[in-house]
Amino acid sequence: MPAIWNNLLHLFFPRLCLLCKEPLTQKEKQLCQGCLHNLPYTCFYETGNNLLFQRLMGKVLVEHATAFLYYVKRGTTQQLVFSLKYYGNKELAYLLGRLMALAFRDTPLCSTADVLIPVPLHRKRERKRGYNQAEKLCRGIASVWDLPVDTTSLYRLLKTDTQTKRGLYDRWFNMQDVFAVKDAEALQDKHVILVDDVVTSGSTACSCAEALLTAVPGIRVSVFALTVVA
Numbered sequence: 001m002p003a004i005w006n007n008l009l010h011l012f013f014p015r016l017c018l019l020c021k022e023p024l025t026q027k028e029k030q031l032c033q034g035c036l037h038n039l040p041y042t043c044f045y046e047t048g049n050n051l052l053f054q055r056l057m058g059k060v061l062v063e064h065a066t067a068f069l070y071y072v073k074r075g076t077t078q079q080l081v082f083s084l085k086y087y088g089n090k091e092l093a094y095l096l097g098r099l100m101a102l103a104f105r106d107t108p109l110c111s112t113a114d115v116l117i118p119v120p121l122h123r124k125r126e127r128k129r130g131y132n133q134a135e136k137l138c139r140g141i142a143s144v145w146d147l148p149v150d151t152t153s154l155y156r157l158l159k160t161d162t163q164t165k166r167g168l169y170d171r172w173f174n175m176q177d178v179f180a181v182k183d184a185e186a187l188q189d190k191h192v193i194l195v196d197d198v199v200t201s202g203s204t205a206c207s208c209a210e211a212l213l214t215a216v217p218g219i220r221v222s223v224f225a226l227t228v229v230a
């Protein structure tokens with residue numbers, strides 16, 4: 001589109017910042033500089049010693065665990081996550097993935113990673129939502145870290161499957177969150193980065209990590225979350 005039309009469009013239909021609703025400049029996407037600056041960053045660049053790592057430690061053997069932002073109820077991060085989850089905002093998911101990747105580019109998480117795996121959605125939910133927000137985050141991260149994204153090796157078992165697998169897992173793991181692995185050889189000896197949008201108790205991330213560690217010889221698993229509940 002010629003620049004003049006772009007400018008006119010922008011004049012009559014300004015794109016607004018998702019958070020403060022002020023018009024964005026042409027260079028800004030989704031969020032204005034001010035709102036971006038004020039997000040509740042965790043600064044968990046020490047990927048082996050932070051609140052999330054400590055939460056997972058003792059439940060599952062992860063290599064690193066870190067999160068980009070604090071999840072604040074009724075705060076800006078909740079608005080962002082709702083936009084990903086309930087408003088299908090794929091561009092935001094991709095953008096946040098890129099921001100996460102840029103912020104953690106100089107950490108051991110990045111320098112040792114081999115492949116990104118999004119926490120799989122329930123298939124029904126993914127159909128309904130049209131996309132998996134964790135996968136879009138991965139695509140954003142992958143574009144900066146130059147890594148492959150694997151969306152097939154780790155999958156959720158159907159509810160009926162989970163009934164039969166019961167007992168294999170600790171009761172601590174939620175019944176909804178039982179995962180399995182296919183093509184385990186492809187992940188052998190790899191360092192896998194599990195990506196999710198929100199980590200609360202960490203039970204979903206632990207279930208994923210547990211499934212991967214059990215099925216794949218020599219695998220190492222880390223967790224990289226967009227947000228963590230403090």
Ligand SMILES: [Zn+2]
Pocket residue numbers: 017018019020021022031032033034035036
């Ligand atoms: Zn703003």
